[in-house]
Structure formats: structure tokens, C-alpha cells
Amino acid sequence: MWRFLHVVAIGALIASAAYVYSVKYQTIYASEQIVKVRHLIAKERDAISLLRAEYAHLIRPDRLQALADTQLDMQRLALNQVVKADDLPERPVKVDSIGRKLESLGLLGQSATPNAGLTGATPSLR
């Protein structure tokens, strides 16, 4: 009986020791991973700050102005380009210009075109 209990106790001791060791090594591994990820983050941050600096250099106003002067056909904002909403002309009444043209040509009424139904291509509506 005692011997059995001793064996159990020793077994439990070894098992707990093994567990503690595994936890310890997992912790070490995890902390190494954390350090690695931190380094990666720092590296990315440095890269981002470098890119931001490059971007700021590329959008500096004198460069943009030089590009705009050669590539775009823009004018300085002047008084004659500014119009108030009230000064805009009224929206024109919507006109069916094609229909009006047909009417002026006298084509809007009954035409002399042969009825489609006679050709048999489409069923007549008459």
C-alpha cells in the first residue's frame, strides 16, 4: 500500500516537473516570438516613416506647381469665374427636339411607309 502511494507520488512529481518545464519553454518561445514581432513592427514603422517622408517630398508644393504648369491647362481663380447660384439661368423647359424636327418636316402624322403587318415579319396590331 505505502509502496504504491510512493510510486504514485513520484509519478505525480515527475509529471508536474515535466509540465512545469514545458510551460517554461513555451513561455520562452512565446517571449521570443513577441520580441521578433516587435522587431518586425519597428521595422515596418521605420519603413512607413520613410515612405511618408518620400511621399511628402513628392507632393511638395514647388514640385506640384512645376508639374501643373507644364501638364495642366489651369487658370488662376478670378472674379469672372465665380458665379452665385441665383445668377445661373433658369433650367430650360425640356423639349423633344427630335419630335419637333419630325413635325416641322411633316413626318409625324400617318406615313406612307408600307405596313409592317403586310410583310408578315411581325404580327399586325390593327
Add this chain to the structure above:
Amino acid sequence: MSEPSPTAEEAVGAGESWIGRVKATTRALFSTRLDKSGGRIRLIALAMVAAYFGVAVKLVALGVSHDPPQTLKVAADQAVSGARPDLLDRNGAILATDVKTMSVFADPRLIVDKDEAVELITAVLPDVDAKELRERLASKKGFVWVKRQVTQKEREEIFHLGLPGVGFLPENKRVYPNGPLGAHVIGFVDKDNVGIAGMEKYLDQQSLTDPHVAGFTVDADALKPVRLSLDLKATHALRDALAIGMARYRAKAAAGAIMDVDTGEIIALESLPDFDPNNPGDVKDPEKINRVNVGVYEMGSTFKALSLAMALESGKVNLASRIDARDSLRYGHFTIHDFHATHRVLTVPEVFTHSSNIGAARMALMVGVEGHKAFLKKMGQLDRLRTELPESAEPLVPKRWSELNTMTIAFGQGLNVAPIQAMMAVAALVNGGELMAPTFLPRSEVEAATLAHRVVSAQTSESMRYLLRANATHGSAGLANIPGYYVGGKTGTADKIVHGHYSQDKVFTTFMAITPADKPKYLYLVMYDEPQGLPEDGGYHTAAYNAGRVTGELIQRVEPLEGRPPASQFPDQPFPLLARLGYGYDADKVGKE
């Protein structure tokens, strides 16, 4: 226990006296007899004294030694450039930022063959001076820089040399992506990333960053970006317009600034010639100073705004008063002339629009010397103006201030002030009468209201806006009167002093403008040093033709950028207080009906 063997017994017998002595000594050592205590205490005391003496000697030795043994880590921490916060403009555009670069260092104690190392390194880095490097490597220090901030290619080549004792350290390098834009405000840093001018130095003075607190580097994440009041686009427009004008009028130097009159924020500030803070070079060159903050100048006729405001504020003069400008004003053997002489009695608006020296001098005399001094003191013109920028200048105030001084200062001669100081005063004259120190950091109107103090009444302030507007429509500021912006402005042309005399052909021109004149938001300043007249302007080199025209150009460029497009209609009631007093829009008619 076993019996002692005969041989042992013999040995004991033979060494009886020796063993006995040992036993006696041992017993004596551990006995607590009183007569032995005194000696023992003395012995222990002696031992203690010796031990403490040893500690003291070591302490003195540590304290006296100059060069404590450095570990590489400590040395590197002290040498590496610390991180600094980014500088942003008011809209968040980057003005200054840090990027990581690699620097090459060496530990001379680990280098085996120094001559060989020098040879190999200088082969890869040709711009490193071989003699100097040899001297540095010969030092006893554990850490020396070989070259700061190397390129990627140089880094690889050094790495492939495989020299023991030579390594790399990441460092922060300050970069200014916009080059010279706003350089005088931003300032720059030295090789160790310590601010030595402009806002960079201000940041260090605020101890936001102390890059070399022993052994502890500041984490970049803890450094929040610092926003300035500058607007990058407006600064570019200002620099560009100034530079075009400087070439056109063949001026020696130019400067300009834009200020928000309600908050005192400087939106843009430029002084030409300038420098690139990425590569500041010879910054001691007096030509490259910040003329707006550090230069002191006779502001010429722009100073008349202060004289008229003083006379109006004193109540001795109102807009309809008449000032005699028929003859030149004599004082002792001095005579004051008008540049555009009218030889008649002028109204107050006419004194301003004709820029009459005689009129301004007479009005200042009405207030008197003491009143004049007190007013200028109140307007901050007699004391050094300090802003966040470490650079500032003391105004040149006459030591003995006679009536003659008052007369000349009234039209801008005899008192040299920093242009930013004059801007502060003019801003107070037009913003309703509230004086506040200009700032390079963002400031809300609420903060400004707590800082400001009233210097002139609301009515005087409105009169000044009226006069500035009148000068744009009827006077010398016509070239800056851009349609749609309701500009008001004042020219100033000061003759420069050459060999103790006022020169006729060398002038210093200034122009100040406000937009819009009924409720000003921005105050513009443009200055040119020794501009030349152009044939198409009839050879005139007065402020209207150079500084005035450039200001007009500037208003057209900057106002739309700030979200203030031109308006097709004049304001309905630009000057309500004056309208109630019966002054119409047409300043030419004031005091004549």
C-alpha cells in the same frame, strides 16, 4: 568508537607540547575572558577602519578618473541621434520628420591592424579623411564614429570588409521634405539631432525631447507630432511670389509674412535669400537671416498707420479734421517734405492716401512726445518682441527722444523695429483693437481672446480699416486692390541710410495689406531691400510698384487656397460705426462737404 592505534598514541606523545599549544590557543581564541576583550575590540576597530579606508580610496579613485570605462552599449546610446517629434503644418502636411539611417562606428580597442583598417575603410568611403580617421582610431576610447548616415550600398561594402571592431548603429536622421519652404520658421538640427534654430530649437527648450538623457533613448511613439500655425501651401505661394518679384526688381533681399489678425497666428513667413534645412551650410551668413523676426528696419510710411491711429484715439483729431500741409515743416535746421507734395490743407484720409509726412508729423505733435512714446510702448514697438522662435531682435529706439524724433518717427524714420513687431501692431489696429503676440503654434480665437488686451477703441480700429481701404481705392495701394477681395493696404518706402545719410536711390520698401477691409482675416506683409525701378513703371522703385504689386499677386494666390474665393459684391455695410457718424464710402469726400 575505536581505540587509538599505538602509532597514533606515539605521535600524540611525541607532539604533546605542539598539540597542547594549538588547543590552548584555540581555547583562548574562543574564551570570553574579560581581560582579553580590550585588545580584541581594538583589533576589530582596526580592521573596520582599514575596510572603510579601502572603500574611501576606491570612491575617490572613481570620482577623480576622467574616463570611466565605457561599455559599447552606453557609448552607443550616448552617441546615437535621438528621435524627435514630427513637425506638421496646420493642415497636417509634414514639415519635418525622422527617418532611420545606418551609421558606421568602430571600437578601436578591437581593431587589430589600424593602418589596414583605415586603408580599407577609406577605399569604400572615399569622403572620409584618412588622416583624421587614423587619429580617431588611435584614441583610447571604446567608441568612435567612422561615418554618420551611410547609404545602403556603402553599408553593404563596409559589411563585406569583415573588419573586427567595426559595426553599424541605426540612427535617426531629420529630413525636411519641402526643402527651403518655411526654413526660417522650422529651423534645423545638427548631426546629433539637437535643434539649433527655429521651432526645432524651441522644441528642445520646451524639453519635449532631451535626446541624450543618460543611457535612455526616447521612444519615437511617445513623441507626438507637433503642429505649427504655418500653412505649407500659403508658404509656398509666398516664397514663389517673393522670389519672382526679387528677380524682377533685382532686389538684394525680400521677406514677407501672412498673419491671422484675429488669433495672431503666422500662416506663412519667408525671408530670401534662405537655405535648405536638410543641408544648412553656412547659416552664419548675415544675408540669410530671418528678416521678419531678426532684422530691424525703419518701416517708412506703413508706420503712419500707427501715428494716425494714435491721433484718432487721442480724440484730438477725427476723420474730418484738416491738417495743414501747405508748406514744408521746419524744425530747427531740419525740414520735413512730402514725397508727393500737395501744398494744400489735407483731410485725415488724404494725409493717409497721399502719405503726407508733414500731416503725420503734425498729428504726432498734437499728441506730444510723451503721449507718442506711451502709445508706441503700448503697441509693443519699443520692446523686444519674443515669439516661440529663439531668434528675436531689440528695436533701435532713440536714446534722447525730442520733438524732432516724434515728428520723424510719425512717418517711419528714426525708429527701427522688427517687421513682425510692426505686423503685430497693425493687426491690433484693424482687428477691433486687440493686441496679442504673434505665434507660430496653432491658437484658437478663444485662446487669443484671453491673451489679448485692448489698445485702441473699436471705432479707431474701424477708422483704420476705412483709411486702409481708402488707400487701396484712392491712394498708393491701387496695384494690390484685386477685385473681389476688398483689399485695404499701405505702402512704405524708406530711404536707406548709406554712410550716415539717407540715400535717394537705395530704398527699403514695405507693403501691408488686409483682406477683407471690412472684417479683416489676413494681414499681408511684403518687403524688398533695394528694389530697382522698371522702365514700364517709369523707373519708380517705390513700394507700390514692387512690394504692392507682389502683395496683389499673393492675395490672388493665397486667398482661394485658404477657402476664401473672390466675392462679386462689396459688403453691404463695411463700416457701420463710421456710417452712423455720417462718413460715406468715398473717403475723398470726407471733410469736404
